[in-house]
Amino acid sequence: MKKAVAKKSDVKRRQIAPLITPSDLNAKATKDIAGAMNGVLADVFALYLKTKNFHWHMSGPHFRDYHLLLDDQAVQIYAMTDLIAERIRKVGGTTLRSIGHIARLQRILDNDADYVEPNDMLAELREDNKILCARLREAHGVCDEHHDIGTTSLIEVWIDETEQRTWFLFEASRHSDSTGR
Structure with missing residues (x-):
């Protein structure tokens, strides 16, 4: 009898909220984690697009090196997107739904300038x-x-990758900016 009631309750819950994934995390945990990770996801999409923008618009004597560096970094950044979104869903949350949703959550600012110096x-x-x-x-x-x-555990890997990208960008730009900061 208990199983039948639980199953009926689960069916009713799914009809009300069909995207709720079962999890041992409570509702507050799911909300907090999904909120934090959707913010990360928005920044990852913003950083991906900016990295590709700069990759496409690179010029100057270090074109090839910078162009390839930014392409490699963009691939790494984009690889995070699906893993983040799927992790949000696994814990019972929902993910970003649009460019507008990204814009509302992103902390990384866009750069729409017609031209940006390579070191900038x-x-x-x-x-x-x-x-x-x-x-x-x-x-x-x-x-x-x-x-x-x-x-x-996933975030720890992404922190390491992000620190590596920061380091590579610092080293690539050192020739004209001695402090790099």
Whole structure:
């Protein structure tokens, strides 16, 4: 009898909220984790598009090296998007639905300038990666608070990748900016 009631309750819940994925996390944890990770996802999409924008509009004596560097970084950044969205769904949340949704959540600013100097591109991307790293650390704290080991372990890898991108952008731009900061 208990199983039949539970099954009926589950069916009713799914009719009301068909995208709720079963999880051992409580509703607050799901909401907090999905909120933090959707913010990360918005920044990842913004950083991906900016990285590709600068890749497409690179010019100057270091064109080939910078063009290839930014393409490699864009591939790495884009690879995060599906993993983040699927992780949000696994814990019972819903993900971003549109460019407008991204725009409302992103902290990484767009750059719509007609022309950006190559070193300014590298410096801006370096700072944007630092912003992403900070947001990943914030999200890690939220996930850790709710004992979401699956998400925290992924975030730790993404922090390492983001720090590596920051380092590479710093080193690539050192020749004209001795401080890199």
